[in-house]
Amino acid sequence: MYSAGRNPIQLSRENMRKVEEMTPDEITELTGILQYWQGIPTLLRCPYRPDMSDTDVGLIGFPYCGGNHIERMQYLAPRAVRHRSSSYHRHVRGFPFDPFSVLRVSDLGDVPLPHVFNPDMSTDDAENFYRKVHERGIMPITIGGDHSVTTPILRAIGGKRSRYGGPIGMIHFDCHADTAAEFGGTRHNAGAAFRIGVEEELFDPARTVQIGFHGPQIDPTLDNWSRERFTVITLQDILDNGLERTASDILRVVGSGPTYLSFDLDVLDPAYAPAVADPEINGMTTRELFILLNKLKGVDLVGADIVCFCPPLDNPSQITAMTISELMLQFVAMMAFHRNQGNEVTPARSMTTAT
Numbered sequence: 001m002y003s004a005g006r007n008p009i010q011l012s013r014e015n016m017r018k019v020e021e022m023t024p025d026e027i028t029e030l031t032g033i034l035q036y037w038q039g040i041p042t043l044l045r046c047p048y049r050p051d052m053s054d055t056d057v058g059l060i061g062f063p064y065c066g067g068n069h070i071e072r073m074q075y076l077a078p079r080a081v082r083h084r085s086s087s088y089h090r091h092v093r094g095f096p097f098d099p100f101s102v103l104r105v106s107d108l109g110d111v112p113l114p115h116v117f118n119p120d121m122s123t124d125d126a127e128n129f130y131r132k133v134h135e136r137g138i139m140p141i142t143i144g145g146d147h148s149v150t151t152p153i154l155r156a157i158g159g160k161r162s163r164y165g166g167p168i169g170m171i172h173f174d175c176h177a178d179t180a181a182e183f184g185g186t187r188h189n190a191g192a193a194f195r196i197g198v199e200e201e202l203f204d205p206a207r208t209v210q211i212g213f214h215g216p217q218i219d220p221t222l223d224n225w226s227r228e229r230f231t232v233i234t235l236q237d238i239l240d241n242g243l244e245r246t247a248s249d250i251l252r253v254v255g256s257g258p259t260y261l262s263f264d265l266d267v268l269d270p271a272y273a274p275a276v277a278d279p280e281i282n283g284m285t286t287r288e289l290f291i292l293l294n295k296l297k298g299v300d301l302v303g304a305d306i307v308c309f310c311p312p313l314d315n316p317s318q319i320t321a322m323t324i325s326e327l328m329l330q331f332v333a334m335m336a337f338h339r340n341q342g343n344e345v346t347p348a349r350s351m352t353t354a355t
């Protein structure tokens with residue numbers, strides 16, 4: 001393997017070896033650094049391990065939007081993210097180590113959905129899949145899918161039946177509360193995960209914070225349902241209080257226990273995430289978001305999802321797919337930071353370059 005001081009991009013012509021002198025791993029690494037579009041794309045260009053072996057963090061595609069009656073093309077999201085995220089196998093500034101040397105990160109493939117026309121059956125199928133992931137001690141980072149995908153994930157990794165033995169903490173970015181009841185004949189709709197999670201004791205309301213509400217409301221009673229149970233930090237609150245205070249408020253709510261992070265892209269302004277199911281103007285900037293997330297790096301993050309991406313609505317620069325890719329990388333780094341706390345940091349590789 002190429003190591004520090006042997007950055008293949010910086011090798012002089014005389015030091016470059018012929019392809020027949022290189023091992024297959026070296027060829028894969030070198031082509032991956034220089035040309036992320038080579039080969040079969042995986043999430044963050046991580047090894048594809050559908051058997052869930054040798055994995056601490058499982059990157060998972062959940063190509064499903066049976067919980068949403070609009071913009072149903074969210075099922076295309078994992079493929080689009082696999083393509084764009086291939087160039088994001090990198091370090092994160094502000095994290096003094098290589099996250100991929102701390103954790104074994106794999107692409108576990110897509111959630112199998114043989115009953116995709118039926119939301120209730122699909123939710124059960126997904127729960128069974130995530131239960132296998134969770135029982136192996138793997139922390140899942142999921143690319144949805146609409147926001148109904150959070151329900152089966154939480155049923156597997158939160159609550160009494162989970163390895164944590166009870167409800168977990170929740171950091172939920174969204175411009176909507178997603179605390180609706182049954183809708184269209186199913187509880188498993190895209191706006192209900194955060195009511196189901198409370199009713200089924202999958203996450204702890206006292207350790208739950210919803211962040212970024214803004215825009216016109218379809219139903220104000222849903223926000224009220226949240227305010228009666230959770231800590232709610234609206235986008236206006238963030239602007240009024242600043243990012244430092246917002247971060248300390250979030251950290252105080254979730255504490256030191258295992259915590260999940262669910263990210264609905266509509267919390268961002270459409271300038272930074274144009275291809276979402278329910279865009280709302282005047283949203284959060286990516287600059288505000290990543291400054292805030294960097295301040296949350298001590299959280300015991302045990303899983304995350306990024307939902308509501310509609311690839312056909314993305315622009316030719318793939319801005320939304322890039323935002324998702326960097327978010328996914330950020331979540332990997334946060335998990336690695338928590339795992340690495342108290343340990344000597346692993347030196348950063350020198351291979352990171354602008355690919």
Ligand SMILES: [Mn+2]
Nearest residue numbers: 147174178264
């Ligand atoms: Mn949502």
